[in-house]
Amino acid sequence: MKISDAMTSAINDQIKAEFDSAYIYLAMSAYFKDAGLDGMAHWMKKQYSEEIEHAEKFIDYLYERGARVIIPEIAKPKESYADAFEVFKTAYNHEQYVTSRIYKLVDLAIAEKDYATQSMLQWFVNEQMEEEDNTGSIVAKLEFLGSDKHAVYIVDRELAAR
Ligand code: FEO
Secondary structure (H helix, E strand, O other), X not given: OOOOHHHXXXXXXXXXXXXXXXXXXXXXXXXXXXXXOHHHHHHHHHHHHHHHHHHHHHHHHHHHOOXXXXXXXXXXXXXXXXXXXXXXXXXXXXXXXXXXXXXHHHHHHHHOOOHHHHHHHHHHHXXXXXXXXXXXXXXXXXXXXXXOHHHHHHHHHHHOOO
């Protein structure tokens, strides 16, 4: 069964969203690097790589379905933040936004009875649960420890292990 134009277009929009996410995290990594927080910079760089993988997963899926992939323009990400807490809170909010986008794709796939796309999207539903949990738990940790330098240093060292 051929993938619909509407589904192809929605997945192409999501490819852009994944590349935009990658850039947001790469900019966060650069912000942390500049602040001397190497562990957080490393964590965000890994997150950047994961988002590129997500974009590629969608690209490969469209190829598999014989659909046209449109390589998107990437939005310029925000460069500066008040502190580490604001960065991770932004990342957490962003992941919730991405989850809502994935759910809309699932809604469309269900409405179109596109079972192949539903099956592919299940991976992303699970991945988003993990992404929200990862960023959310760092926000909770920073909230619990407070944002003095010592607390940020402890979290920075922990995130170096990712
Ligand atoms: Fe690709 Fe972080 O969602």
